[in-house]
Amino acid sequence: MAQTAIPPDDVARVVMLTFGNMERGGMYWAYLAIKPSRYEEFKKISATKQYNIQNFVTDAFGEVIVSGEGGLPPRDITKQVAKLFGIPYNQMFSDADPMPIIAKAIEKLGEKKSSS
Numbered sequence: 304m305a306q307t308a309i310p311p312d313d314v315a316r317v318v319m320l321t322f323g324n325m326e327r328g329g330m331y332w333a334y335l336a337i338k339p340s341r342y343e344e345f346k347k348i349s350a351t352k353q354y355n356i357q358n359f360v361t362d363a364f365g366e367v368i369v370s371g372e373g374g375l376p377p378r379d380i381t382k383q384v385a386k387l388f389g390i391p392y393n394q395m396f397s398d399a400d401p402m403p404i405i406a407k408a409i410e411k412l413g414e415k416k417s418s419s
Contacts, residue, residue, distance in 0.1 A: 309413055311339040315405045316365055318388050320376070320396070321349055323356055333370035334384045335359065339405055 316336035325331050333356055337345050341364045348354045359367055368384055369376070385392045 309409050317342045317401045330374050332376045334368040336368050337365040
């Protein structure tokens with residue numbers, strides 16, 4: 304039986320912490336779960352610091368995991384996000400390219416699927 308490729312957007316997200324200014328003043332932070340196919344595009348858009356995060360879901364980039372007011376999320380929130388996505392806490396702010404990690408995880412998932 305031929306193996307069917309697993310679409311990354313169906314099984315993975317890139318977790319990203321972003322910051323911005325609220326319309327009424329003050330800062331916000333948000334943990335986002337970005338579709339792998341839209342990750343590079345979102346990085347470029349967010350680098351302009353002009354993107355309105357309220358459009359994130361409507362623009363189909365992915366999901367907002369959690370957000371709040373202030374400059375940084377509380378440590379316990381970061382720990383919960385790390386646990387939710389199976390990311391070691393000390394790797395939450397790594398500069399590693401997430402795409403090879405996602406590809407490797409999908410490959411393992413495909414192997415498990417084909418052996419069952």
